[in-house]
Amino acid sequence: MRLLIATVAAVGFIGAAAAVTSAPEDGGSTVSAVKEASAPSRYRVVAVGQEGTCAVTKGEALSDRLAELYVERTCSTVMPGLEQARYWREASDGSVTFAKADGGAVLEFSVADGVAYETFRPHAPLVSLVAMR
Structure with a gap:
């Protein structure tokens, strides 16, 4: 059970890190894209x-x-x-x-x-x- 929880946490952390560090395909800023959308x-x-x-x-x-x-x-x-x-x-x-x-x-x-x-x-x-x- 501990292994399952650790695996789920690791996958969630890796996914969150990828989302934060990835740049938009058009070369723009993720922050400005969020600002514009809101x-x-x-x-x-x-x-x-x-x-x-x-x-x-x-x-x-x-x-x-x-x-x-x-x-x-x-x-x-x-x-x-x-x-x-x-x-x-x-x-x-x-x-x-x-x-x-x-x-x-x-x-x-x-x-x-x-x-x-x-x-x-x-x-x-x-x-x-x-x-x-």
Whole structure:
């Protein structure tokens, strides 16, 4: 019986070690693959002092730090001008810019506590992005 338990434990340990040390076939990082899989892609937009909320969706990646952005039509009532946003652009510090088709910024967000992101530009009204699961 002890031999059986030791064998099962050894096989489990070897399998776990192989899973941790193996690299993905595409040459990418296992950690980044897990991070990407768990990152939310849909966010609720909440503007302080404004009625209602709307949703935005981070779409398909166009490059390493640029993705399509889909904005609900009702977002123009929550934050006028938000309907112009076409791209989700990430900076190396984790900040996110909602950019227009010409690349100009509509809103700029920093990582926040308790919510996914909060605007730092423009300063008012404060707009939060809350991850939706």
